Amino acid sequence: AAVSWYDEFQRLYDTIPCVEVQVLKEHSDQVLHLSFSHSGCLFASCSKDCTVKIWSNELDISLQHSSNMRPYNWSYTQFSQFNSDDSLLLVSGVFVGPHNSSSGEIAVISMENFTLLSRVRNKPYDVFGCWLNETNLISGNLHRIGRVTSCSVLWLNNAFQGVESENVNVVKRLFKIQNLNASTIRTVMVADCSRYDSPDLLLDYEEQLAASSTSTCQVFDLGSDSEEEEAKPKQAPEPAAQELPDEGGVVAEDGLQEFFGDIMEGRVRPAMTEMELETKVAELFVRNRTKPPELNLLPTDSSSKMKYLIFTTGCLTYSPHQIGIKRILPHQMTTAGPVLGEERRSDEFFDSLDHVIDIHGHIIGMGLSPDHRYLYVNSRAWPRDCIISDPMQPPPIAEEIDLHVFDLKTMKEVKRALRAHRAYTPNEECFFIFLDVSRDFVASGAEDRHGYIWDRHYNICLAKLQHDNVVNSVAFSPVEQELLLTASDDATIKVWRSPRTVRVQHARKPRPRKLLFSWLMNQNS
Secondary structure, three states, X not given: OOOOHHHHHHHHHHOOOOEEEEEEOOOOOOEEEEEEOOOOOEEEXXXXXXXXXEXXXXXXXXXXXXXXXXXXXXXXXXXXXXXXXXXXXEEEXXXXXXXXXXXXXXXXXXXXXXXXXXXXXXXXXXXXXXXXXXXXXXXXXXXXXXXXOEEEEEEEEEOOHHHOOOOOOOEEEEEEEEEOOOOOOEEEEEEEHHHOOOOOOOOOHHHHHHHHHHOOOEEEEOOOOOOOOOOOOOOOOOHHHHOOOOOHHHHHHHHHHHHXXXXXXXXXXXXXXXXXXXXXXXXXXXXXXXXXXXXXXOOOHHHXXXXXXXXXXXXXXXXXXXXXXXEEOHXXXXXXXXXXXXXXXXXXXXXXXXXXXXXXXXXXXXXXXXXXXXXXXXEEEOOXXXXXXXXXXXXXXXXXXXXXXXXXXXXXXXXXXXXXXXXXXXXXXXXOOOEEEXXXXXXXXXXXXEEEEEXXXXXXXXXXXXXXXXXXEEEEEOOEEEEXXXXXOOOOEEEEEXXXXXXXXXXXXXXXXXXXXXXXXXXXX
């Protein structure tokens, strides 16, 4: 939309929020997450000091309220999100349970008087949680089946649980999904398909084709005519699972019995480890106990009210290396109806994923563009030809962070990965680095003590924003992309504005020299 290259240069030079204008030091420990209200008037910060703080976003940002979550046995707060009308704040934290076991909990706080409305258990804690609509939020639970096999259940919760009638449901099961090889569902978020047809920025389709041809990320559309239940990377193909006939349940049962017979007769060669055996049995068991994926995943005019539930998951190891996508239909967006969700056949225990994106690396961050059309993913790549033989020992991960971009309408990677930022922690210590996307820019934290800003049009790194420690989170103002916040392990929040905004603000302030001159003139007279 630029009129000239000079205008484009001016935009890239003058509108980037790279000038530090304020440092907020009210937190006493590492600051982990930042989130703006949709109006841009408020923002929230979460910290290892176990508080969530609400800030007023004026010319000089000021603290409006602080809630201490230690009285509720929380260790720290880690994530927050305002609902669509900014009347409620979802706060996610780590909860210390019996015998010092760590789980998660979600609290809902009213923005009218900052009172705590409800609390919901959330397991594992890095599911974080998110809003589905104005009054309903999504949480998770995890049930262990074996050493490396588990079941994730995603729940829809009403924010006003304490005041609802006993005759009205305040919770409903959304989905129940099997996990293999020590993987779990984490980092849930919701994308609104109704925004796709009027994107803020439409990325170049020719670049999309070029990117997809060179991408290391594999995209699996599971909502096809085949009845495969889960996508498998090249290292672990399961062709038999993709060709089940209509009576697939019978075939799967026979396959399980045949496999047990082979084990008893010693015909399984080479010998399988205990974890390999558990995974193989779980795969065979689940084939005829999973509800088939929905057909025609891509949104159409008739499905404009549909939403996508997006989360990190995996199939090879415990480190999150896949993005799962599941459609949420309009009738599923309320807690009305049976607590255990939709009716299903007695042999359908699990829900299947509609779509899987394999990143081939450890996912450490995700964010949606403002129009929900594009998904940005921070990941640390695995070695190209690595083979995972033990799910408890994932491959080493690169120090360089790749920032992938996926079009959720076409389900294709649309840009070559953005690079510049780095991380150093190994797999077992790896933590989430939150990113954010505005109309023209994308920003991310990093472990190299900097925040980074890229241009979404040209894939170029525009600015490095310095801190004294790891930068955990960044957040653009939703109404003013020339304002950016960064949060760090140095216990500070830094406020960054564009050179143009700083000039305008300084021009509005009276100059001290002129005031002094006027005072002297008055004294002389």
